[in-house]
Amino acid sequence: MKPLLVSMGDAAGIGPEIIARAFREGALSDAVVLGCPEVLRRAGSPMTALIDSPADLAAVPPGCLPVLRPPGLPAGLAALPLGQIDARNGVAAARCIEHAVALLQAGFGGALVTAPIHKEALATAGVPYPGHTEMLQALAAAPGQPLPPVRMMLANEELRVVLVTIHLSLRRALDAVTYDAVLDTLRIAHRSAAAWGTARPRIAVAGLNPHAGEGGLFGDEEITTIAPAVQAAAAEGIVASGPYAPDTVFMRARRGEFDLVVAMTHDHGLIPVKYLGVEQGVNVTLGLPFVRTSPDHGTAFDIAGQGRADASSLRAAVQMARRLAANAA
Helix, strand or coil, rough: CEEEEECCCCCCCCCHHHHHHHCCCCCCCEEEECHHHHCCCCCCCEEEEEEHHHHHHCCCCCCCCECCCCCCCCCHHCCCCCCCCCHHHHHHHHHHHHHHHHHHHHHCCCCECCCCHHHHHHHHCCCCCCCHHHHHHHHHEEEEEEECCCEEECCCCCCCECCCCCCCCCCHHHHCCCCHHHHHHHHHHHHHHHHHHCCCCEEEEEECHHHHHCCCCCCCHHHHHHHHHHHHHHHHHEEEEEECHHHHHHHHHHHHCEEEEEECCCCHHHHHHHHHHHHHHHHEEEEEECCCEEEEECCCCCHHCCCCCHHHHHHHHHHHHHHHHHHHC
């Protein structure tokens, strides 16, 4: 299998720290980290080996973390304070992601695992994307071609949730819940499920309003928008049903009634997964022409550099990336 590519994330957060810890624990034996060697050494990496290409991985001495420094990294990143927003860290995070995608598109990597980035640092750096999902979607598009339709999935061993809308204010997200958006989400979720071994996933669709609108008493989006999209998906052979009351559908999926849940908004869908344990959650971008996973937590500026960061979610993301890449091969 081709090497996994791991992007460093925000240098002021826990990304470099959990990468160093996962490497020391033996979880990154087939991985190349795109980032700043000095930042990774500051974060606890025992030794680093600077390489020019993922193809050099086999020549890296045992016990050395293979690091590929992308072009365009700002100087002096390791001297910047931990736990603080800095535009230079935003630039560095973006350069690592951009170079990782270029390597994947050139055939030099098997999958991408991204350490957490800080959205304010990206914005301060002038990066025109609110998060990984939107940036990867843009980078995956061929020049002059439309953006590929992508969706965010958060998953653990008990629950998988795919989102119709992601990084929008709640007021804007409500307007973005359209018939086409729901139907496209169902199609993407259905196609992507084959990568984790479920050819015909049972998809439950969560409603938007309390009690899924209660027949229109608490809102009519379920009647006018969501139910017609579910019916259209079912007519295409997708095993989709709903909309169901959002406050109970996740429990039903966790008990085995459904293989995954489609939720309308970011917090609607992600709170149930994260409540089950951030340390096991994995963020997967569905619809990309390559495999991308990440931990389901953020940069944790409040504990960066204190040696308290847990690498469990990164290890889970690495394991899932390997599995999805193997199934896609």
